[in-house]
Amino acid sequence: MYVCITYEQLKQKVSKGARIRWCGQAKGGRIVVQIFKGDISSFFQVEVDELVANWKSYGVLRNGGARKPLADVGYVPSKTDSFVTYRNATVLGINISGDCTIESVRSQAELVSAFMDQIIAHQPLWLVGWNCYAFDNTCLSYNAISTDYTAYFRKVKISTASVVDYGYIMDIPGVYNVDPLIYMQRSPPLMKKYNKDFSLYGVAKKLGVTAKTEMPDLYADLKPLEILDYNMNDALIPVEIWLKTGLVQEIPSLALTSCCHVYDCCRYMTSVTARCPLSAEAMAIGMRIDWSECEPVLEYRGGKVLEPVRGVHKDVVVCDFSSMYPTIMIDANISPETLDVLDADDHEYGDVWYDSTYTYVRAESSVARFPRVGDNMIRRLLLKYVKLRAAHKRDNPTYAGTLKVVANSIYGSTGHENSPMYSPLCAIATTAIGRWCLDLACKTFEDYGMRIVYGDTDSCMAKGTYVTQSAYGGDAVAHAKHILVKLKERLNDTPFSGMNTELEEFRERMVLLDKKKYCYVSEKGTVEYKAIPSLAMYQMSYHDVLKETFLPVMYLW
Known part of the structure; x- marks a missing residue:
C-alpha cells in the first residue's frame, strides 16, 4: 500500500521539479500517482475528492474550433471517471522468464486454463507473440470458458495503414503482452526496411534469427512431437525478433517518453501517444482540458509536393x-x-x-x-522533446527516435x-x-x-x-x-x-x-x-x- 499524501504535498513536489504520471483509475476514493525526479521514481496515493476540490486552473486548453470558446470548462465529465484517460504507469525494467514443461489436457478449455495459470504464476514481464493479438489471443479468448480467464482479455483495435481490424490483448497484472508484428506494420521506418513483407518467415530470414520450420502436414497422421516442435519454433522466433530489432528497448522507450501504456505503444496508436503526454503536462500544471467534440469538422491540406522536373x-x-x-x-x-x-x-x-x-x-x-x-502547453512540451532529441541523437538513437515520434504525433493529433x-x-x-x-x-x-x-x-x-x-x-x-x-x-x-x-x-x-x-x-x-x-x-x-x-x-x- 502506498503512502497517502495531501494535494498540497503533491503540489510542492511538482513545484520542485518532479513530474507526475497518473496510474490507472481511482479505487476506493484514491488515485495512485508516480513521481519522477531525475532517475528516482516513487509512488503515492492522493484522495480524489481533495484533488478535485483543490484543482485550480492556470488556464484552459480549449476547443480550438469554437468561435467563442468557453472561458472555463471542466477537464472531465464527472469525478468517477476522472482518471480513466490517464494510463497505467509503464515498465521500468526488462526481464524475460518462465519455465517450459509439457502437460497433457483433455480439452481446449482445459488447455487455455492451464496456459493462463502458468502465465499468472510465472508473471513474465514480456509475453511476446507474432500476430498474437489477431489470432492466438482471439482463439484463447474464445476457448476461455470461465469468467476467471475471460476477464483477462481486452478487445482492442489493431488497424494497420490499410486495414481496420480488431483483436484481443491479454491483460494480466505484471505482464506486458506485446505483438511485434502490429508495431512493425505501423512504423514507417520498419515498413520501409522490410518492404512490407511481414511474414514470420520473411522477417526471420532478413534478420538472420532462427529459421521458421515448415508446418507439418495436417492431412496426414498428426505426430504430437512434430506439432510441439513447430509451435515451439513459432514461439521462439518472435522473441528473437523482439530482441534483435531493438523493439525491447524501443517500445518501452516510447511508453516512457509519451506517458502512454505499453499496449497503446505496441499498437502504434499515435493519437494516444499524443494526448497522454499533453494530459500529463496539463495535470502537472493544473490546466483543464475541454474534451468535448469540435464542430464543424474541417478538411485541411497537408504538405506541398512540387511537380518534378522529369x-x-x-x-x-x-x-x-x-x-x-x-x-x-x-x-x-x-x-x-x-x-x-x-x-x-x-x-x-x-x-x-x-x-x-x-x-x-x-x-x-x-x-x-x-x-x-x-507561451503555451504544446510549445513547452515540444521544446522539451526537441532539446532532448538533439542531446541524445548520437548517444541514444532509440530514445531520440521515440522523442521524434511523440513530437510529430502531437501535431497529428490536432488534425x-x-x-x-x-x-x-x-x-x-x-x-x-x-x-x-x-x-x-x-x-x-x-x-x-x-x-x-x-x-x-x-x-x-x-x-x-x-x-x-x-x-x-x-x-x-x-x-x-x-x-x-x-x-x-x-x-x-x-x-x-x-x-x-x-x-x-x-x-x-x-x-x-x-x-x-x-x-x-x-x-x-x-x-x-x-x-x-x-x-x-x-x-x-x-x-x-x-x-x-x-x-x-x-x-x-
Missing part, C-alpha cells in the same frame, strides 16, 4: 527542414489555447502573413491568429477528427506554414543560382547551373551550403526563426518519373528506389523496370 539529373543535393511541424508549432506559438478565430478576409486559403504582434493563416471561412509573444485534441485550425495553420517555408526555400535556391527539380513537404532537391560551374567550380554541395546560410538569414527575419535546413544527401545521379516516384545513386554507391506498390501487379516489378530501363542511362549520361 528526366535524368546529376549532382542533386537534397535539403531537409529539421523537425518541420514541431518547430512550426513552437515558433508560431500554435496551440488551441493561443488560437483566436477571426472573420474571413480577402486572403486565399492557406495564405500566411504576420506583423509584429501576430501570425495569421487563412482557413476556409475564417482566419486563425496566433500571438508571437507568449485528426477523432482525437480529443482535435483543433482543425491549428492543423491548417501548421501545414500552411510548412508550405510557406518550402516555397521560401525553393525561391532562395533559385535566387542564388541553383535549379529546383523536386520538393516534398519538408525537403527540396536542387541541382547546379552555370552559376555552380562559374562560382563554385562545379561543386554543388558547396553551392548548396552557401544557399542554406542565406535561407537561414531570411528565416531569421520571420516568426519562424527556429527553422533549420540541413544538407541531407548528395545524389550523383537521379531519375525523376513523377511525384514520389524516382530512383537515385546514393553517396554510398547503392541504388535506392522510391516507388508505388500498385505497380507490383505487373510481371516485372517497378524496381526491375527502373533497373533495366534507367540505370544504363544514369551511368552513361
Whole structure:
C-alpha cells in the first residue's frame, strides 16, 4: 500500500521539479500517482475528492474550433471517471522468464486454463507473440470458458495503414503482452526496411534469427512431437525478433517518453501517444482540458509536393527542414489555447502573413491568429522533446527516435477528427506554414543560382547551373551550403526563426518519373528506389523496370 499524501504535498513536489504520471483509475476514493525526479521514481496515493476540490486552473486548453470558446470548462465529465484517460504507469525494467514443461489436457478449455495459470504464476514481464493479438489471443479468448480467464482479455483495435481490424490483448497484472508484428506494420521506418513483407518467415530470414520450420502436414497422421516442435519454433522466433530489432528497448522507450501504456505503444496508436503526454503536462500544471467534440469538422491540406522536373539529373543535393511541424508549432506559438478565430478576409486559403504582434493563416471561412509573444502547453512540451532529441541523437538513437515520434504525433493529433485534441485550425495553420517555408526555400535556391527539380513537404532537391560551374567550380554541395546560410538569414527575419535546413544527401545521379516516384545513386554507391506498390501487379516489378530501363542511362549520361 502506498503512502497517502495531501494535494498540497503533491503540489510542492511538482513545484520542485518532479513530474507526475497518473496510474490507472481511482479505487476506493484514491488515485495512485508516480513521481519522477531525475532517475528516482516513487509512488503515492492522493484522495480524489481533495484533488478535485483543490484543482485550480492556470488556464484552459480549449476547443480550438469554437468561435467563442468557453472561458472555463471542466477537464472531465464527472469525478468517477476522472482518471480513466490517464494510463497505467509503464515498465521500468526488462526481464524475460518462465519455465517450459509439457502437460497433457483433455480439452481446449482445459488447455487455455492451464496456459493462463502458468502465465499468472510465472508473471513474465514480456509475453511476446507474432500476430498474437489477431489470432492466438482471439482463439484463447474464445476457448476461455470461465469468467476467471475471460476477464483477462481486452478487445482492442489493431488497424494497420490499410486495414481496420480488431483483436484481443491479454491483460494480466505484471505482464506486458506485446505483438511485434502490429508495431512493425505501423512504423514507417520498419515498413520501409522490410518492404512490407511481414511474414514470420520473411522477417526471420532478413534478420538472420532462427529459421521458421515448415508446418507439418495436417492431412496426414498428426505426430504430437512434430506439432510441439513447430509451435515451439513459432514461439521462439518472435522473441528473437523482439530482441534483435531493438523493439525491447524501443517500445518501452516510447511508453516512457509519451506517458502512454505499453499496449497503446505496441499498437502504434499515435493519437494516444499524443494526448497522454499533453494530459500529463496539463495535470502537472493544473490546466483543464475541454474534451468535448469540435464542430464543424474541417478538411485541411497537408504538405506541398512540387511537380518534378522529369528526366535524368546529376549532382542533386537534397535539403531537409529539421523537425518541420514541431518547430512550426513552437515558433508560431500554435496551440488551441493561443488560437483566436477571426472573420474571413480577402486572403486565399492557406495564405500566411504576420506583423509584429501576430501570425495569421487563412482557413476556409475564417482566419486563425496566433500571438508571437507568449507561451503555451504544446510549445513547452515540444521544446522539451526537441532539446532532448538533439542531446541524445548520437548517444541514444532509440530514445531520440521515440522523442521524434511523440513530437510529430502531437501535431497529428490536432488534425485528426477523432482525437480529443482535435483543433482543425491549428492543423491548417501548421501545414500552411510548412508550405510557406518550402516555397521560401525553393525561391532562395533559385535566387542564388541553383535549379529546383523536386520538393516534398519538408525537403527540396536542387541541382547546379552555370552559376555552380562559374562560382563554385562545379561543386554543388558547396553551392548548396552557401544557399542554406542565406535561407537561414531570411528565416531569421520571420516568426519562424527556429527553422533549420540541413544538407541531407548528395545524389550523383537521379531519375525523376513523377511525384514520389524516382530512383537515385546514393553517396554510398547503392541504388535506392522510391516507388508505388500498385505497380507490383505487373510481371516485372517497378524496381526491375527502373533497373533495366534507367540505370544504363544514369551511368552513361
